[in-house]
Amino acid sequence: MSVSDLAKQIASATAPLQIMGGGTRAIGPANGTAISTASLTGITHYDPGALTIIAAAATPLAEIEAALAEKNQILPFEPICPGATLGRNGVSTIGGVVAANASGARRIAAGACRDLALGLGFIDGLGQIHRAGGRVMKNVTGYDTTRLLAGSHGTLGLITEVAFKVLPRPELTLTLQTEGLDDAAAIAALSAAFATPYEVSAAQHISGGATRIRLEGFAATLTKRADALAAILRGFMPTEYDWEQARLLTGLAPKIGETLWRVSVRPSHGAATGAALKAAGARTLHYDWGGGLLWATAPDTADLRAALTCPGHASAMVQAAGAFHPEPAPQAVLSQTLRDKFDPKHLFNQGKMD
Amino acid sequence: MQMPPPKPTLLAQKPALVARLRMALGDDCVIDDPRETHAYECDALAAYRCTPMAVVLPRSTEAVSAALKICHEFGVPVVPRGAGTSLAGGALPSADSVVLGVARLTEILEISAEDRIIRVQTGRTNLSVTGAVEPLGFFYAPDPSSQLACAIAGNIAMNSGGAHCLKYGVTTQNLLGVRVVLMDGTIMDLGGGHLDAPGLDLLGLICGSEGQLGVVTEATLRILHKPAGARPVLIGFDEPEVAGQCVSDIIRAGILPVAIEYMDRTVIRATENFAGAGYPDVAALLIVEVEGSDEEIDNQLALISNIARALNPVEIRQSKSATESANIWKGRKAAFGAMGQINDYMCLDGTIPISELPAMLAKIDALSRQYGLAVGNVFHAGDGNMHPLILFDANKPGDLQLAEAMGADILRACVEAGGCLTGEHGVGIEKRDLMQTQFTLGELELQLQIKDTFDPKWLLNPGKVFPLALTESRRA
Numbered sequence: 001m002s003v004s005d006l007a008k009q010i011a012s013a014t015a016p017l018q019i020m021g022g023g024t025r026a027i028g029p030a031n032g033t034a035i036s037t038a039s040l041t042g043i044t045h046y047d048p049g050a051l052t053i054i055a056a057a058a059t060p061l062a063e064i065e066a067a068l069a070e071k072n073q074i075l076p077f078e079p080i081c082p083g084a085t086l087g088r089n090g091v092s093t094i095g096g097v098v099a100a101n102a103s104g105a106r107r108i109a110a111g112a113c114r115d116l117a118l119g120l121g122f123i124d125g126l127g128q129i130h131r132a133g134g135r136v137m138k139n140v141t142g143y144d145t146t147r148l149l150a151g152s153h154g155t156l157g158l159i160t161e162v163a164f165k166v167l168p169r170p171e172l173t174l175t176l177q178t179e180g181l182d183d184a185a186a187i188a189a190l191s192a193a194f195a196t197p198y199e200v201s202a203a204q205h206i207s208g209g210a211t212r213i214r215l216e217g218f219a220a221t222l223t224k225r226a227d228a229l230a231a232i233l234r235g236f237m238p239t240e241y242d243w244e245q246a247r248l249l250t251g252l253a254p255k256i257g258e259t260l261w262r263v264s265v266r267p268s269h270g271a272a273t274g275a276a277l278k279a280a281g282a283r284t285l286h287y288d289w290g291g292g293l294l295w296a297t298a299p300d301t302a303d304l305r306a307a308l309t310c311p312g313h314a315s316a317m318v319q320a321a322g323a324f325h326p327e328p329a330p331q332a333v334l335s336q337t338l339r340d341k342f343d344p345k346h347l348f349n350q351g352k353m354d
Numbered sequence: 355m356q357m358p359p360p361k362p363t364l365l366a367q368k369p370a371l372v373a374r375l376r377m378a379l380g381d382d383c384v385i386d387d388p389r390e391t392h393a394y395e396c397d398a399l400a401a402y403r404c405t406p407m408a409v410v411l412p413r414s415t416e417a418v419s420a421a422l423k424i425c426h427e428f429g430v431p432v433v434p435r436g437a438g439t440s441l442a443g444g445a446l447p448s449a450d451s452v453v454l455g456v457a458r459l460t461e462i463l464e465i466s467a468e469d470r471i472i473r474v475q476t477g478r479t480n481l482s483v484t485g486a487v488e489p490l491g492f493f494y495a496p497d498p499s500s501q502l503a504c505a506i507a508g509n510i511a512m513n514s515g516g517a518h519c520l521k522y523g524v525t526t527q528n529l530l531g532v533r534v535v536l537m538d539g540t541i542m543d544l545g546g547g548h549l550d551a552p553g554l555d556l557l558g559l560i561c562g563s564e565g566q567l568g569v570v571t572e573a574t575l576r577i578l579h580k581p582a583g584a585r586p587v588l589i590g591f592d593e594p595e596v597a598g599q600c601v602s603d604i605i606r607a608g609i610l611p612v613a614i615e616y617m618d619r620t621v622i623r624a625t626e627n628f629a630g631a632g633y634p635d636v637a638a639l640l641i642v643e644v645e646g647s648d649e650e651i652d653n654q655l656a657l658i659s660n661i662a663r664a665l666n667p668v669e670i671r672q673s674k675s676a677t678e679s680a681n682i683w684k685g686r687k688a689a690f691g692a693m694g695q696i697n698d699y700m701c702l703d704g705t706i707p708i709s710e711l712p713a714m715l716a717k718i719d720a721l722s723r724q725y726g727l728a729v730g731n732v733f734h735a736g737d738g739n740m741h742p743l744i745l746f747d748a749n750k751p752g753d754l755q756l757a758e759a760m761g762a763d764i765l766r767a768c769v770e771a772g773g774c775l776t777g778e779h780g781v782g783i784e785k786r787d788l789m790q791t792q793f794t795l796g797e798l799e800l801q802l803q804i805k806d807t808f809d810p811k812w813l814l815n816p817g818k819v820f821p822l823a824l825t826e827s828r829r830a
Binding site for chain 2: 051052101107108130132136138144148152155171188191194196199218264265266267311312313331335338341
């Protein structure tokens with residue numbers, strides 16, 4: 001099915017539709033008849049000299065990353081791939097990555113998915129085809145609907161195509177690691193690493209385990225950078241670490257009867273938040289983004305959202321109602337009105353983010 | 355460029371409106387004497403001027419809310435104003451409007467090195483934000499060339515960029531939260547000190563909305579630690595096409611310079627007369643800057659120089675010290691002032707995919723000959739954000755209109771090449787009537803509905819961004 005076929009189907013639809021991508025990362029309840037992006041595949045434009053790639057929504061993430069790797073480039077935001085950890089079988093698609101604004105460890109240095117998205121194509125709830133943004137790095141023409149659609153989990157439109165800014169692949173990656181820090185000391189160390197000119201590209205801490213910092217850059221000079229940082233952060237030693245594990249959320253698979261939570265707070269509130277989550281029942285706890293992003297598994301019965309004591313938000317990585325953190329009142333009204341405008345027939349992913 | 359005619363019914367309400375505003379905000383926060391409101395008649399797009407009914411300069415978010423509520427009740431349009439440095443007419447008033455300036459909202463509310471954020475009131479200037487965190491070794495990355503004067507409020511409204519966004523992104527990538535006041539006076543917080551916010555990305559929508567969705571009074575901005583150092587290399591070429599090739603080759607080689615700036619011969623000659631930076635007299639000049647330790651910089655500049663040498667440059671000048679760096683940047687930083695000395699100019703802001711640079715430079719050259727107006731090119735080549743400067747004589751009848759027509763042709767060519775009308779200046783009034791070259795009517799209608807959502811009465815900065823004919827019924 002082409003974009004215009006999908007648009008016709010949406011234009012004539014009268015009952016709720018559930019937008020299906022690869023099925024690896026959707027959260028929130030699934031309501032309505034399935035409408036799949038699966039027929040929209042392929043990289044439609046790749047200009048390595050302009051750091052730009054465009055691909056249809058159902059293009060597998062792996063296919064895009066393989067094409068970039070051939071030219072020594074990467075998707076800078078290092079999207080997480082939680083499918084296996086969440087027990088899902090599908091193949092991650094680029095449309096799903098954008099719909100979820102899925103960003104990984106390098107978000108702290110290179111920006112989130114929504115920061116690297118240059119533009120996208122989407123179909124609104126009346127079946128009209130739109131283009132938001134474009135394929136250039138600077139674009140302030142009209143309202144920024146690219147960022148609005150990114151992370152909207154299919155509640156505003158069906159994303160058909162996405163353009164990204166890409167970056168050169170670092171020649172060399174080095175990891176510094178230490179063990180045995182408590183959460184507060186670990187986050188303090190990570191913050192100290194960011195208060196240097198060494199451009200830390202990932203900063204993680206496993207509660208009760210390792211604390212890791214990643215540096216990336218030119219082979220000729222990166223080792224000196226790592227030595228200089230190690231001299232500041234006492235106890236951190238060079239180590240080999242496969243950062244793919246971080247993308248896969250390895251070690252965070254919920255057991256039967258458990259839920260995986262994603263919590264976003266300020267790094268300075270990270271340790272206190274972690275303690276509160278543990279008190280509320282969290283079993284495993286990983287910190288990313290220098291302490292500002294927490295991943296926790298907890299019994300289904302534990303309400304980690306209610307345990308939050310600091311400003312921030314918590315999402316449950318489950319396909320059920322209440323997965324998303326509620327928006328504050330005035331914002332919720334605006335969001336609902338925007339959905340009414342983008343999708344007047346109330347077709348798309350009804351109740352998903354409620 | 356037309357503005358909607360003022361509504362007599364609104365003008366008639368001026369005494370009552372001013373009295374209410376004075377009562378709510380205090381006498382010293384409301385200006386209605388035409389001798390004083392005159393100072394707010396334009397922004398940096400100075401060809402267009404109009405004195406507003408009144409100007410309010412609130413001292414707090416609550417006062418902004420009170421002022422907006424009153425204007426909402428009176429049905430009076432409000433034109434938000436940062437520092438008035440918009441090049442697109444974003445802060446141009448209408449005669450029946452109230453200008454709401456954030457100039458008195460300049461406080462620093464919080465600095466957290468641990469969270470790598472600064473929270474400020476938005477009347478603060480861009481450069482003073484970096485100034486506030488410099489003692490900690492940090493900086494605020496977006497650096498529009500007006501950074502000494504421009505306010506964070508305007509940076510957010512226009513999603514401002516600068517020379518260093520190839521590496522650091524523009525405002526939206528460095529903005530984590532806002533306190534925004536809607537036209538009906540509702541105060542709302544979006545985002546905060548954490549790296550993402552729940553729900554729809556309304557923060558992303560507010561950024562770049564040109565003061566049409568709300569008035570941002572506070573902002574939480576990301577700060578980054580400064581690099582150990584930065585140094586440029588200057589490369590001169592005989593052919594613009596080869597300079598374009600060089601930019602692409604550098605990026606393909608896996609180097610990410612913090613800035614790649616381009617100047618053509620017209621601009622080089624003007625800046626030489628003005629600033630005397632000692633630039634070679636070449637068809638195209640690149641300034642490529644990289645960051646890191648001394649050794650890292652030398653390593654990257656050597657790679658870049660090798661790439662350039664393969665393209666037979668006229669000159670390569672690699673900076674080895676802070677003094678040499680300052681000399682290389684001297685002409686580029688003086689470029690706009692230098693061009694202003696030789697003529698009136700109109701500064702465009704179209705962005706194109708960088709692979710289209712050579713073709714676009716040829717196109718601009720052809721249009722220059724067709725219209726009989728000289729053009730100087732000085733721009734951020736790394737991200738394709740072009741700033742052709744069309745030279746004209748403001749005192750010569752018809753010349754401004756000729757320059758505007760030529761500018762429109764260049765911007766249409768940018769869109770045709772896969773780019774956009776404006777990369778960092780915003781649409782304002784300047785590019786309003788070209789929006790249909792980039793967007794379909796359906797796409798524009800959805801954008802109008804976004805404004806309907808935030809400002810149902812269309813009172814916030816109403817005559818901007820969209821072609822007037824499309825918004826007429828909503829503004830009625």
